[in-house]
Amino acid sequence: MRCFYDPGYYLPLPPDHPFPMDKFPRAAAMLREAWPEVRVEPAHPAPMEDLLRVHACGYLALIEAGTLAQRARQRLGLPHHPRLLHRSRLETGGTLQAARAALTDGIAANLAGGTHHAFPDAGLGYCVLNDVAVAARALHAADPALRLAVVDTDAHQGNGTHAIFAEDPRVATYSIHVGRNYPAKKEPGDCDVPLPRYAGPEEYLAALDASLRPFLHSVEPDLVFWISGADCHEADRFGQLRLDTPSLRERDFRVCRALREVAAPLVVLYGGGYNRDRVHTARLHAQSVLAAASIWEILPTGPPKSAQHLRCRTGEPPGVPG
Numbered sequence: 502m503r504c505f506y507d508p509g510y511y512l513p514l515p516p517d518h519p520f521p522m523d524k525f526p527r528a529a530a531m532l533r534e535a536w537p538e539v540r541v542e543p544a545h546p547a548p549m550e551d552l553l554r555v556h557a558c559g560y561l562a563l564i565e566a567g568t569l570a571q572r573a574r575q576r577l578g579l580p581h582h583p584r585l586l587h588r589s590r591l592e593t594g595g596t597l598q599a600a601r602a603a604l605t606d607g608i609a610a611n612l613a614g615g616t617h618h619a620f621p622d623a624g625l626g627y628c629v630l631n632d633v634a635v636a637a638r639a640l641h642a643a644d645p646a647l648r649l650a651v652v653d654t655d656a657h658q659g660n661g662t663h664a665i666f667a668e669d670p671r672v673a674t675y676s677i678h679v680g681r682n683y684p685a686k687k688e689p690g691d692c693d694v695p696l697p698r699y700a701g702p703e704e705y706l707a708a709l710d711a712s713l714r715p716f717l718h719s720v721e722p723d724l725v726f727w728i729s730g731a732d733c734h735e736a737d738r739f740g741q742l743r744l745d746t747p748s749l750r751e752r753d754f755r756v757c758r759a760l761r762e763v764a765a766p767l768v769v770l771y772g773g774g775y776n777r778d779r780v781h782t783a784r785l786h787a788q789s790v791l792a793a794a795s796i797w798e799i800l801p802t803g804p805p806k807s808a809q810h811l812r813c814r815t816g817e818p819p820g821v822p823g
């Protein structure tokens with residue numbers, strides 16, 4: 502199973518910034534340690550030609566120059582950095598590479614991605630570029646008949662992705678999320694499953710079971726992007742759900758079993774994760790990748806019993822400030 506990653510996914514942020522950028526190098530190091538056979542391949546920046554199938558040229562120029570208006574900067578939630586656009590292009594390139602790898606291999610992952618709040622001309626909620634939209638449009642440029650599905654189990658609705666594909670019948674969108682949480686204005690998708698705030702594991706898993714299989718069987722996709730989302734965890738800052746670590750692992754397995762049933766190639770992406778325990782954020786993302794690998798019967802020794810086994814024996818991965 503190929504996993505795409507680049508150390509450039511990490512971008513230094515102010516120390517009090519809530520986005521845990523260190524989760525990318527941490528989760529990659531945990532995966533390599535838990536699963537030495539994993540094939541981690543370098544991500545390349547998404548070509549500008551692919552970005553422009555989704556994003557407005559003027560918006561990209563504002564990001565690159567650091568000249569977003571104050572209100573737009575606040576909505577994005579990330580400060581200017583000379584490498585911000587490059588970093589986002591790397592992450593988007595990783596999703597595009599993973600999508601192409603999945604079509605060949607059956608499954609692949611980007612060790613990041615799922616930036617589902619980004620709109621064509623605006624970044625929202627830490628999402629600069631909509632990686633899934635860029636990848637989907639690039640795949641359609643090569644094969645316009647591909648039926649694509651986006652399965653979004655991040656705690657927040659994938660509003661940018663829903664809006665971008667609202668008029669495109671070739672991309673079906675599913676989102677299970679907290680109804681009264683960010684983003685305040687939801688965009689209708691093909692299957693939206695809003696949950697009450699602070700829903701627990703039983704309620705969450707029952708809603709997932711009742712909705713995901715019917716969605717997948719009605720779409721019969723040729724490729725699925727799964728935005729897993731670690732922010733459904735009970736200790737997340739922003740997710741407003743109450744899944745403990747074993748329940749989140751159970752969520753991952755149920756999603757992957759349902760995806761496996763429809764036999765569509767799968768792209769695994771992270772989505773959000775803002776755990777109060779920063780190391781645990783990385784652990785939960787790694788857990789989702791391992792769940793998919795084990796359901797696809799790629800992991801030689803089966804999945805680890807618990808996310809608590811995921812750690813970094815060698816200490817801090819490179820690029821993480823102490």
Ligand SMILES: [Zn+2]
Nearest residue numbers: 655656657773
């Ligand atoms: Zn989220």
